[in-house]
Amino acid sequence: MAEVRHSSDKDRDDLIQRGLNAGNNLKLALRCSMRLQAPVDLLRQVVLLRLYLTLSVMYTAVTFLQADRYIAAPFLALLSLSIVSFADLIINDWLPKDFYFITAYRYRHWIYILMALGITSICLVMAKQGDGAAIFPMLLDACVAVGIAVTDLLARYRK
């Protein structure tokens, strides 16, 4: 005799399944944080963070270039890094697999580390010249950049 399943049973099963999924995700996240390991799925979630960072750094560089208070070279370097990062994001993450930007993919963690170094250097120069109040959002960007670099490296090479 076939088992008759009511809609309430299905709802309950769905709920149980969702609970199990949530539990598994939580367990996975805990395991990853304990072992300092980032799964490849996490990299996909980091894409939005990378987009924020890229746009933020681009905005900072353009703002300072327009303000014309400091020499242009460091901000141009930062702008070019953010453009490379943006191209990496668009080509390697969003376009189909036929399109790739292999150099940016291979050296992605270096792009973010250099970005963090550039931002911190600019903050230091600003603090020395008395513009200390404006540096804190930029420092947040530097911390995010380091986090992305470390996550990217571990996710790609750690097994």
Next chain:
Amino acid sequence: MTARYINRLFYMIIAALWLPGIAWAGTITLDATLASVSGVVVSLVFGLSTLGGISSLLYRLKDELIRHDGKLPAWPIIFVSANLVGAWLAGFLAFAICEASTVNAWIEMVSIAVAAFCGGKFIEFVAEKLYPGVGSAVAPNA
């Protein structure tokens, strides 16, 4: 003269090149140099040195992960702390020297970052010479 002696001579020449710099650094009085430096600047120098150390750490970590099939170093705390301590020391030394010699602010920043990276690498090099395999994924006495 064998290649070994030429190599040793080469290292001695490199060491001798640093001697005037070291003698000059000995004349720096740290109190007078750092009297006008604010706490924010010191913490940012610390941050920049840490970033230099993290760069050298990632450089080595990538090599180790590739070489040992995705395994982290056997003694991660020693690995990380050696890199960072070397980077902090070198970064603050570069900062003190640049402050004493009043160089351009941008050159000072680049010097601190490069010195921190080299400091991390130097400590790593010394550790590998004294205890071979200390930063490796396989412990030396395993």
